Amino acid sequence: MNILILGSGGREHCLAWKLSQSKKINNIFAIPGNAGIAQIAECTALPINKDNFPSILEFIKNNNIDFTIVGPEAPLVEGITDYLEGNGHAVFGPSKDAAKIEGSKVFTKKFAVRNNIPGxxxxxxxxxxxxxxxxxxxxxxxxxxxxxxxxxxxxxxxxxxxxxxxxxxxxxxxxxxxxxxxxxxxxxxxxxxFIEGFELSIMCICDGKRIIPMEPAQDYKRIFDNDKGKNTGGMGSFSPLPFVDNVLQKKILERIIFPTFESLKKEGIIYKGILYGGIIIKDNEPYLLEYNCRFGDPETQVVLPRLDNDLLELLVNAGTGNLGSTELAWSAKKCVCVVIASKGYPETFSKGDIIYGIKDYSNKSDTLVFHAGTSMDKGNIVTNGGRVLNIVSQDKTFNGAIEKNYNKIKNINFDGMQYRNDIARKVAEK
Ligand SMILES: Nc1ncnc2c1ncn2[C@@H]1O[C@H](COP(=O)(O)OP(=O)(O)O)[C@@H](O)[C@H]1O
Ligand SMILES: [Mg+2]
Known part of the structure; x- marks a missing residue:
């Protein structure tokens, strides 16, 4: 199959990397992609806003693309799935109506209230x-x-x-x-x-009929160590969550996630794609904070490396309503992601700084380098956004994964690079 990935972040690089291991993959295309995605996919710079949906459809036809995976929320909320499906093309991502679950917090809050979902x-x-x-x-x-x-x-x-x-x-x-x-x-x-508690996210794969939760993850929102400083898009993440036991997981699924999917159905919304629940736990009870209608970034980068299923098969089956009795299989390894951001982030960010130490790196070991805001300039990989790189390691222990990440980071350098030193340390084995 030829597939198209829409988006340009670390999430999309991780998707491309995982999809490249699928049995049925032929060519991977990305719009617009980044310098890392370009190592495994053919990248084309096109805008992905509503005005440009027709050019994306033309691109799909010209390149014989069989299936499209939408990374970011904006085109989903603008109805890209309806547009492409309406033109006979299969997509992974919810319809415009379903994407309201992220596109309108008022819609979702009222929906949660009338369906007794705690929040x-x-x-x-x-x-x-x-x-x-x-x-x-x-x-x-x-x-x-x-x-x-x-x-x-x-x-x-x-x-x-x-x-x-x-x-x-x-x-x-x-x-x-x-x-x-x-x-x-x-x-x-x-x-x-305000609910005082700890947060986690749980991404679920939906095909309109069935919802399959993936393993939960936790991310770090603040720019500095010990959760100090401004909010960011996410400075790190890890999975699995040793502090979430089966009892708590069951509560999250049975009180929040499954009733949401069933209530959406009852209200006439067929949900397919990722349903991402942002959950807060207070006194061991879960409350819904929000839903997102797509893969999380940087949660995806610690969940997909642990997934043993063929991702292309999974996403195509979800996108076409055919998950059937699919079950997910997970590696027992711990996975940790450290985000490296550029100078000035999150207020501003600098572009064009040469990144040293990753040019010839191929993602073939337990330590992966996913690109987020990068591009090529005169043969160099340079910064091109706020969040620049994601360093992702797997190991039998969190300690091992943490050490691999920070060892790798020692070899990476660019002007003004910033990253947190405390990612996943709270779950490191004593
Ligand atoms: N009711 C709440 N109680 C406590 N913290 C909250 C609440 N609502 C939001 N937050 C905090 O604000 C963050 C962002 O809110 P969220 O609803 O996830 O919006 P978004 O991700 O779209 O910015 C949450 O991750 C959480 O830390
Ligand atoms: Mg959020």
């Missing part, structure tokens, strides 16, 4: 309700903080603010409704209770 208590306000929202905030008890305020629509991970005081919450409300910092995405908001 934070929430209040909804539209832009023309500014005064009502202000009054609501002024009525909140000072002792009840923090409160969380969220933009309804996609905001690249920047649309959620945790406010520790009335002043902060009122300022945030202004950012949404008066300053319009989030544009259309912020025209409706949620103000919800």
């Amino acid at each position: 934070a208590k929430a209040y909804f306000f539209k832009k023309n309700d500014y005064e009502k929202a202000k009054e609501f905030i002024e009525g909140l008890d000072a002792a009840s903080y923090p409160w969380v305020i969220k933009a309804d629509g996609l905001a690249s991970g920047k649309g959620v603010l945790i406010c520790n005081s009335r002043h902060e919450l009122l300022e945030a409300l202004k950012d949404f409704f008066i300053e319009n910092l989030f544009g259309k995405s912020g025209e409706e908001i949620i103000i919800e209770e």
Whole structure:
């Protein structure tokens, strides 16, 4: 089969790497891809927004592509699956209606409430309700903080603010409704209770009829060690999670994940693709934080290396409604991912810095280098984004995987590179 991967991050490099091991793979294409993906796929620079869906379809026809896997959320929310399927092409990724589960936090929160899926208590306000929202905030008890305020629509991970005081919450409300910092995405908001706990994510493969959970993972959002500094797209991850036992896993699946899939069906939404649950655990009880409609980045990079199934077969079967009685098989190895970011990230990022130490590296050992923001310039691999590289190692122990990662990083160098030193150390064996 010839396949097309849409996207340009570490997630997509990991997908391409795993798919390249599939039995039925012929050629892999990527739009737009990056310098790492280009080592295993033919990359073409085309925009993947709605206006350009017709050019993507033309590309698919011209290159005899049999199946397309959509990496990022934006084209899914814009309806790329409906568009390509409507033109007779098979896709891995949810329809526009189903992708609302990520595209609209208001939709998902209301859906969760009416289907008794546990989560934070929430209040909804539209832009023309500014005064009502202000009054609501002024009525909140000072002792009840923090409160969380969220933009309804996609905001690249920047649309959620945790406010520790009335002043902060009122300022945030202004950012949404008066300053319009989030544009259309912020025209409706949620103000919800803060849940104190630890987070995990669980990505599930769906074919419209069946949902198959993959092993959970945990990621690190803050830029600096010990969860200090600004939020990022994710600075590291690991899987499996030794602190999630079978009892807790069962609660997550039976109270949140399975009822979601069944309720979507009942409400007429056939979900296929990845359903990614963002879960928070408080006092050993799980609560839903959010859903994403695609593979997580950098969670994918620690889950797929442990998966023993043929990924192409799995994704094609999911995309075409044919998972049947498929079961997933997992390696017992521990997997850890450290993200290397560029100078200035997450506020800004620098482009064009030459990356030393990875040029001739091929992903053939227990340590993998996935490219995120990279490109080629005059024969050099250079930085081209905020998150630049993902170093991913597997080992019998977390200690072993951690050591392999940081040993590999010692050989990598570029101007202003930054990474966290504490990834997965909390689960390292004593
Ligand atoms: N109700 C809540 N209680 C505690 N923390 C929250 C809550 N809602 C969101 N958060 C925090 O904010 C982060 C981002 O929120 P999320 O809903 O996942 O939005 P997104 O990933 O789209 O930015 C979460 O990972 C979590 O750390
Ligand atoms: Mg999130």
